[in-house]
Amino acid sequence: MSERPPRNKPAANRRDALKSLSLGALMFGGASTAQAAQNDCKAVVAPEWAKGVEGQRKPDLGNGYFLNPLVAGDHPDPTILKDGEDYYMTFSTFEAYPGLVIWHSRDLVNWRPLTASLTKNIGAVWAPELTKHKGRFYLYIPTKKTDAPDSKTTSWVIWADNIMGPWSEPIDLNLTRHIDPGHAVGEDGSRWLFLSGGDRIRLSDDGLSTVGAVEHVYDPWRYPDDWDVEGFSPEGPKITRHGDYYYLITAVGGTAGPPTGHMVIAARSKSINGPWEHHPKNPLVRTESLSEKWWSRGHATLVEGPAGDWWSVYHGYENGFWTLGRQTLLAPVTWTNDGWFEFGGGDLSQPIKKPAGGKAHGHEPAHGYALSDDFREDRYGVQWNFFAPKPDEASRIRRENGVLHLKATGEAPSSSSPLVCVTGDQAYEFECEIEIDDGAWAGLLLWYDRQLYCGLGFNAKNFITHQYGIERGRPANPHGKRLHMRVRNDRHIVSYFTSNDGVNWKRFDRGMEVSGYHHNVRGGFHMLKPGFYAAGKGEVRFKNFKYKAL
Template identity: 70%
Template structure:
């Protein structure tokens, strides 16, 4: 057996390096990042730079409610899920809390809306290994955006995804669905009436364009002036960078007929040289001073691993009664929406475990019904009970990172029979990281146990992982001050949807398997000075 894979100290930063908010250059655009949290969109000079929510925040659904804006997005296998975000200026966003705690499957593009004083979220899901999950759409509701939210109600829509809520000129309620279909809703919005019907043949792009497929989805209905406008995504949400796009149609009645926008597509990535790839899945929203905007998503050039990030672009209405999207490829600063009030943005991703960030920062991957019982906090310590034999069978505790270069570390102590460590996790078949028990270090690569070494440090140590634009270094320490480089270095640029499928992102996290528990202290997340 090889000796312990820890090389001489190679990371020059001390245990607690001085961190400032660095500026990063990306194709002529400068963005800033806080040392412990979300990349900041607000540049502080009357402009902003996309993304407004960095990292894995795809399929944004946005709601304007007076002076307040709320947004939800696809959360897939992460539970608690459907974290709701709040803003009053469309640029600065802070989390409120999760709306969904019961695992009903992989949560795809939701629809957040309000009707007659009540909030609703319509939720399409794909079946997973979770008990009771299936291909369908659900609805939950609440009288206050903070909750409590109802238990999910199954709407029995197994053949459609991406519902968009609409109210007709006659007061009827509808869900517009993928493939140009729709279904009537009951007056209370908690059941369907009849079967889905086909009402629109979406505009088709030229055959010689490179896309993942036709895939008309994400229909969002906005009533403006004398028309209903339908905004759709076509071209597939991943695959070639040029595939995903935004198209539009309009009708004077919710019942049609619908006419194509004469200048479709309204949004499309033109080449792989642009900063934002696969731009699409848009929703319209009125700004604080009455102008119009859209949120949609895109992959950052070269970083499918970060998932689809939330982008904000201006919208204008033309004399012929149509709309146009501004901002081009969104690689440069744009004027902020006027009239709003800037608030806090993002959340600090370091955690001393003195407050409960479960469902705000942390979530389990495809958890069992009792997964939350594995967690216990006390005196600045997170107690995480062991489960399963490896990250593939032990749902890890994960969070979303939005930086191209970041590091995270913590102190971990394991019981006899327990194994714990840090991961970069895509799904239960694709991850990498380092774990340990009292006797061994274990290297995980490609979703398997890849290497094993003797552990001279025993059941308690500090672990640090740095994801440096897909090159992943690991350091180990007995005291959190003197660090040694782990022998294995990982390369993770292929840990993404176009390789594995699933539409997920590569998330940092912690796992504990075996028996007993692990105790985690002083979790730190930071953007290195040399990043």
């Protein structure tokens, strides 16, 4: 187990949390419920996280410890690669394009985005695999065409000789019945993709095509029938070779649904060809109580730390904040004398000692990046993404003298792909100066998908509110074709503000509550993202996008 720092902080915070929990319990469940809440309080109250650029939360506490999430906000299905002193990581990006942003670290705690590796829309990107073989980088990418009549599933490969690219065009591997490819190299040098359901297929020596047919090689460990899960769903296989064994880590139980469903199991074999022996302590990771800080924890990968110790990255939903999507978590791993490994960190609600031997990676800020954008530099693909863009969608954007010009398309946000970005904060606000052409309308959004979003828009005459993905006409717009707009999302309570000058603000007479804008309501595995849109005719000009964590 990892070391914990002295608990020198949260007495006042804990008392406030107890008071809040007790009051809520008395209102909704009586004194016995209040007592139960007090009994569970230690499990749900965590120390405050560190604040980085713009007040965004970051993992490094600055005292030799870190606090999860490792990468806040929607960064699910992490795939991590150790390449000498460098670590690279990317995540599922679903309908966001450009996608598969590569992140870099040298200490496993502080991470910065580098570049988007996937620019061509090949479908909703699920659980990729980043690997390096004989000096070349590969990304194996499962996708699902959610807008196709047959919802086609397949997997692709792209490659690059430099992590910064250029990355190749996607090559279809025609794996129509499987997801989540995990790359492995056998003891004889053969290359394989392990797939969902305990299957695998051989790769050609260059890793760009498959050889032969899919074969079933592993029957995953099965949980008791009375556990609350979403479904068996063996997926996310990851292979690590360590010592005399290959270790196969798999997720089962479903990635969402009941918070106790998703889990991590493992097996090992002395050959890439099996047979596979179940870990005697399966499941190695599982949310066991609704009072835990992190729900639906799973989809793990092992990685060696800078000083030779071992760690794992996986994902989980934050208790009370499904809207932030699945966030990346970091946990210590300990190898045992019998050749197995165990996960440490508990439910990851408390600080953990940082991996030893890490170095600064030379980026500023040390972790994350500013979301405020004056539009003088091109952040398309690293910060800004279109949702399910058309092949020529990028041609809608033009930047000039600190102004982002966006061509208006469609009749509503749902038919005009918005530009959105990921945030990991529980409470935040963002604002922008917006100017529209005649015939255009635009605004700021909190976007889940084409059927579920909210926000405030305007044209030259009226305001429009977006509620539950429905457009509603509102009172006259006194600002005309140019105004400043602000959206505040304070732990799911959404309010809007407008201004002529960006100094004197007036609150708009409509608000929202958006805690239900998440996967278990709508599906899709997304998060609620801040962004903006331009619909109608002509163009819309955006200036000085400002973000601030609250």
